[in-house]
Amino acid sequence: MKLLYWLDEWLTNSRSQQQARLPMTGSDLLDDVFVKYEFVDLDKPLLFTFSPAGTNLKEQDLHEDYAPWGYHLARKQDVNVISFQHLGQSNWFRSRNLIFFLEQLSTLLEPFTYRLGYGLSRGGFAIGAFANLLQLDQVLLFHPVSTKNQNIAPWDDRSSTEIAQKFDWEGDYHDLDLGKAKGYIIYDPTNRIDRLHAKRYPELTHLRVFGMGHGTHATYLNKFGFYKQVAVDFMRHQKVDIAQFRQQTKTLRFKEDYYKRLNKANSSSEHRLGLLSKAHNIVIGEKEAHVQEHQAQIDVQPLIDIALKHKDEHPKDAIQLLEMAQLLVPDDPLVEHKLKQLA
Structure with missing residues (x-):
């Protein structure tokens, strides 16, 4: 628990001295959870990330350069970050050692006045469960699981629920506890279990994506940078541009694969x-x-100019450029005329 010792000593300095000792980076192993952190600027938000299912890792897979889920993306946005990566396949961040670490950590973060949480699925559960403890201000959750306590969520009959029952779902931090946190929850309302979990977050702004699914279905959205762009906006601006989000989801509707996924779901x-x-x-x-x-808004004149400039030295390339221009503006008489000249 090197981080706890470092923070405890670091807090004895004045704020200017604390800033002068940054950046600071390191990692810890807490039973079955690996944590990596980097602090760069006291005036920047502090972001917590917890890994989702499907990012299964074993202790022997860890190496010096390994980064947990969400860590690299956070660093590119130049925010302070503490990222938690679960080890093993069935791991719901229920380790007593991890909980003790978080309880101690929560008392040592006073210099970081604005705190964010970002999680997907299982990671979303952890953000929701520890939000109040960590005093998060804003959260971004993608189809999170609110709890695996079967008394609270008897309708969650996924196979993962049965497997998760080997953990304690009655003790501390077994259910969502957002505290003062606001933010966004993004999910597919056609997924019954996700919809019911999402209803348990009335404090958050609900953004619905039909056909987004859960688990393997969600990887489809990664191809178009859907998760990444929303997360980047959240980290940079501490909010999601809802108008842009709506435009992104509208664009998805124009992709044939999107309907294949919906039909399958x-x-x-x-x-x-x-x-x-x-x-x-x-x-x-x-x-x-x-x-x-x-x-109608496309200007193909640059393509025409380049094609005509190189038509003598590279006639085939010139024709290809004009053919590309014709695909963009099929009814343009100038492009048709120039193509006939070079043919």
Whole structure:
């Protein structure tokens, strides 16, 4: 627990002296949780991240340069960060050693006046459970699990719930406790269990993404940088640009894979499949209008200029550039004329 000793000694300095001793980085191993931290500036937020399921790691996999989930992204945004990475497959941050560490840590963070929490799924549970203890101001949660206590959430019948029962779900920090924290929760309302967990966070702003799913379905969104962009905005500005978020989710609707994922997630409901089919047909028309609208705003003159400049030395390349321009603005008479000249 090197961090606790360092913080305890560091707090004896004045604020200017504390700042002068930064940056500081290090790591600790707390039973079955690895923690890595870096403090860079007292005037920047302090971000906590907890790893989600699927980032399973063993102690022998740890090395000097290993970074827990969310750590590198936080460092790129130049915020202070403490990242917790669970070890092993079934690990819900219930270790007594980890809890003791967090209880001690919470008393040593006074210089950091603004604190954030970011978690996904299992990591979202940890952010919610420890938010009040760590005095978080803002949280960003993607389809979190609020608890695995079956008396509180009897409707959570996932296989992970049964496996998780080997841990204590009656003791401290077994359920969400946001304290003063506000922020955002992002989830798929078509996922019954996620929707019911999300309802237990009335203090947060609810942002719904149809078809986002949970677990493997959610990896689809990573291809388009969905998680990353929202998290970056949250770390940089301590808020999510909801208008931009809506635009991002609207753009997802134009991707064919999106409907394949939705159809798969709702395969057991004929009613929902019918609604999805209608929505898909409407969006096909919207997509065509969207493409035409943006084509009207495209300036292909630079492509034409480069093609004409190099038409003698590289005629094939010039033709390819003009053909690309024609794809962007298929009805442009100038592009058609220049293509005929070079053909």
